[in-house]
Amino acid sequence: MRIFTRSETLRLPPWRQKFIKRSKIQPVYKHSLEKVEGIGKKLGLYFEGGKTEEADIVVISMGRIPNSNLFRRKVKMDQKGFIIVDAKTQKTSVPNVYACGDVTDASGPQPQAMIAAGNGMIAGYTIVEDFLKEGVMPSSL
Numbered sequence: 476m477r478i479f480t481r482s483e484t485l486r487l488p489p490w491r492q493k494f495i496k497r498s499k500i501q502p503v504y505k506h507s508l509e510k511v512e513g514i515g516k517k518l519g520l521y522f523e524g525g526k527t528e529e530a531d532i533v534v535i536s537m538g539r540i541p542n543s544n545l546f547r548r549k550v551k552m553d554q555k556g557f558i559i560v561d562a563k564t565q566k567t568s569v570p571n572v573y574a575c576g577d578v579t580d581a582s583g584p585q586p587q588a589m590i591a592a593g594n595g596m597i598a599g600y601t602i603v604e605d606f607l608k609e610g611v612m613p614s615s616l
């Protein structure tokens with residue numbers, strides 16, 4: 476297995492770098508993919524500068540963009556568009572609006588399903604507490 480990256484390093488936490496060093500995964504640096512094309516039963520990878528490679532399976536991973544446009548200019552976001560939340564409550568900059576999961580700045584550099592689910596639990600508890608402060612018990616969430 477090879478990882479082609481256009482950069483000179485793998486932007487991974489140190490423990491993942493160590494894992495890759497010990498594995499049979501081979502990083503290939505400074506390779507910018509331009510096109511993938513079927514060649515018979517194989518796949519042809521075409522890189523900037525004319526280099527080509529063949530592969531059986533290609534998995535493409537090209538960064539992470541939060542799907543938060545709907546809330547742009549409505550709740551506070553960081554420069555990349557992640558919704559800024561208070562990690563203890565999942566509250567956004569707007570009262571009674573809560574956010575959880577990958578779309579928030581609290582999801583961290585390695586977003587995981589369990590983190591998103593945990594955020595959801597915290598938001599749920601916060602919402603109930605906020606309702607109770609108003610003297611109202613929500614019938615559903």
Ligand SMILES: Cc1cc2nc3c(=O)[nH]c(=O)nc-3n(C[C@H](O)[C@H](O)[C@H](O)COP(=O)(O)OP(=O)(O)OC[C@H]3O[C@@H](n4cnc5c(N)ncnc54)[C@H](O)[C@@H]3O)c2cc1C
Binds near residue numbers: 586588
């Ligand atoms: C390739 C890959 C592998 C992964 N592997 C793992 C793993 O092994 N273990 C792990 O813990 N995590 C893994 N993750 C991360 C995990 O999938 C996410 O952290 C998790 O799904 C985040 O949950 P979420 O609810 O925040 O967002 P999502 O799961 O992305 O859910 C957001 C939902 O909102 C919907 N939506 C978007 N816009 C709108 C709209 N306008 N109206 C209505 N609905 C809308 C979307 O359709 C989607 O269903 C992986 C992620 C990827 C991409």
